[in-house]
Amino acid sequence: MAADIGIAGAGLLGRLLAWTLARAGHRVEVFDPAPGPAPAFDGQGAAAFSAAGMLCPLAEREHAPPEVVALGWRALPRWRALVEQLGAPRPRFSQQGSLLLAHRGDLGSAQRALARIDPPEAPAGSPRPQRLTAAELAALEPSLAPVAAAWLLPEEGLIDPLATLAALQARAPGVAWHWGRPVRQVEPGCLHFDDGPRRYATVFDVRGLGARPPAEGRAVADWPGRLRGVRGETVWLQAPGHGLQRPLRLLHPRHRVYLVPRGPDGLLLGATEIESEDRSPVSLKSAVELMSAAHSVMPGLAEARILRLDRNLRPALPDHRPRIEAEPGRVRINGLFRHGWLMAPALVDDALAAWAGMPEPEEMA
Known part of the structure; x- marks a missing residue:
C-alpha cells in the first residue's frame, strides 16, 4: 500500500x-x-x-567490526544490481579486487595488518589476500612502481560516488x-x-x-x-591515461593512504580517518604526505594536476x-x-x- x-x-x-x-x-x-x-x-x-567509493570489505577486517564487514559483502551484489537498474549512462562500478602495497620499511606494519585481515578463524571459503610477485603486480597494474610486498584482495570493488x-x-x-x-x-x-x-x-x-x-x-x-565527526581528506587529481584499474591501499605505520581510479583520466587520493571535527581546508602537511605517498607507488603522478583538495566529516558513534x-x-x-x-x-x-x-x-x- x-x-x-x-x-x-x-x-x-x-x-x-x-x-x-x-x-x-x-x-x-x-x-x-x-x-x-x-x-x-x-x-x-x-x-x-x-x-572514494571503495567497496573493500576484506580490507576493512583490519579495524572494522565483523558486522560492518558482513554488511559490506552483502552490499557488493546490491550495488552491482542497482547500477544496472539505474540505466544508461551507468555510474562506474568495478569488481576486480583491490591491492595492498607496502614499502620495505613498512613490512612489519603490513604483516600486522595482514594478520587482522586474514586471521586463522576466518570463515572457510571466504576471500583471502593473495601475495603477488613483482611480475604479477606489474601484469595487473603496469603503472605501479615495484614495492617490497603486494597483495591482491579478490572480489573487492569500487563505485563512482x-x-x-x-x-x-x-x-x-x-x-x-x-x-x-x-x-x-x-x-x-x-x-x-x-x-x-x-x-x-x-x-x-x-x-x-x-x-x-x-x-x-x-x-x-x-x-x-x-555522534561525532571524523575528518577525511582527499586530493583529486587529473592524470590522463594513468592506467590504474583497481583501488589500492599503501600500508603505513601512521596512515592508510588510498588511491582510487576515477575513470581513465582521474584519481582520488586520501587518508582514511583523522579524529577531528575541523572543517577547515586541507593543510600543507596533509597534502604533501598524501601526494608523496601516492608518488612513491605511482611515479607517473609527477605530472598529474591537482584539481581539488577536499575534506569532510563522517558521522560516527x-x-x-x-x-x-x-x-x-x-x-x-x-x-x-x-x-x-x-x-x-x-x-x-x-x-x-x-x-x-x-x-x-x-x-x-
Missing part, C-alpha cells in the same frame, strides 16, 4: 531510500539544507560527495526534492521546520551529523547526541558501528563512520525490513 514518506537528509542514504521507496510506489519527499543536488566541496555538505549520487537523485521516479530546507527535528510521523511541522505516515532521519541536537540541549544518553532504530512512524539510520559506500544498500535493506515489520499507528492504540 502506497504511503506518504518524508526523508530528512539527501546524502547517500537519503537518495538510496528515496529511489527505492519511489520505485515501490510510495509518495516521497526529501528535505536537505544544501542549496541544490550538486556538491559544493566546502566541507559542509553530504560526506558521500567526498568519499558523484555519478551514482547524481543518478539516484535524477532518476528517482516522482520524488519531490526540497533544497535549502533544513529539518530541525524528526519525530514519529513528523518533520519540523522553522516554519512549522509537516506530517507523514513515516519519516526517515538520515541527516548524519545534522541529526545531533543543539549543543545546549544535547542528551548524552541519546544516541544522536553521541563510539563503537564505530552503524545504528538503525525503527519505531511506528519513524526510522533513524546513522553512524556510518567511513563505511558509508561500503554498506549503504545493505543498511537500507535492513531499515526497510524493520519498517515493514512495524505495526500501523492505529494498531498501537
Whole structure:
C-alpha cells in the first residue's frame, strides 16, 4: 500500500531510500539544507560527495567490526544490481579486487595488518589476500612502481560516488526534492521546520551529523547526541591515461593512504580517518604526505594536476558501528563512520525490513 514518506537528509542514504521507496510506489519527499543536488566541496555538505567509493570489505577486517564487514559483502551484489537498474549512462562500478602495497620499511606494519585481515578463524571459503610477485603486480597494474610486498584482495570493488549520487537523485521516479530546507527535528510521523511541522505516515532521519541536537540541549544518553565527526581528506587529481584499474591501499605505520581510479583520466587520493571535527581546508602537511605517498607507488603522478583538495566529516558513534532504530512512524539510520559506500544498500535493506515489520499507528492504540 502506497504511503506518504518524508526523508530528512539527501546524502547517500537519503537518495538510496528515496529511489527505492519511489520505485515501490510510495509518495516521497526529501528535505536537505544544501542549496541544490550538486556538491559544493566546502566541507559542509553530504560526506558521500567526498568519499572514494571503495567497496573493500576484506580490507576493512583490519579495524572494522565483523558486522560492518558482513554488511559490506552483502552490499557488493546490491550495488552491482542497482547500477544496472539505474540505466544508461551507468555510474562506474568495478569488481576486480583491490591491492595492498607496502614499502620495505613498512613490512612489519603490513604483516600486522595482514594478520587482522586474514586471521586463522576466518570463515572457510571466504576471500583471502593473495601475495603477488613483482611480475604479477606489474601484469595487473603496469603503472605501479615495484614495492617490497603486494597483495591482491579478490572480489573487492569500487563505485563512482558523484555519478551514482547524481543518478539516484535524477532518476528517482516522482520524488519531490526540497533544497535549502533544513529539518530541525524528526519525530514519529513528523518533520519540523522553522516554519512549522509537516506530517507523514513515516519519516526517515538520515541527516548524519545534522541529526545531533543543539549543543545546549544535547542528551548524552541519546544516541544522536553521541555522534561525532571524523575528518577525511582527499586530493583529486587529473592524470590522463594513468592506467590504474583497481583501488589500492599503501600500508603505513601512521596512515592508510588510498588511491582510487576515477575513470581513465582521474584519481582520488586520501587518508582514511583523522579524529577531528575541523572543517577547515586541507593543510600543507596533509597534502604533501598524501601526494608523496601516492608518488612513491605511482611515479607517473609527477605530472598529474591537482584539481581539488577536499575534506569532510563522517558521522560516527563510539563503537564505530552503524545504528538503525525503527519505531511506528519513524526510522533513524546513522553512524556510518567511513563505511558509508561500503554498506549503504545493505543498511537500507535492513531499515526497510524493520519498517515493514512495524505495526500501523492505529494498531498501537
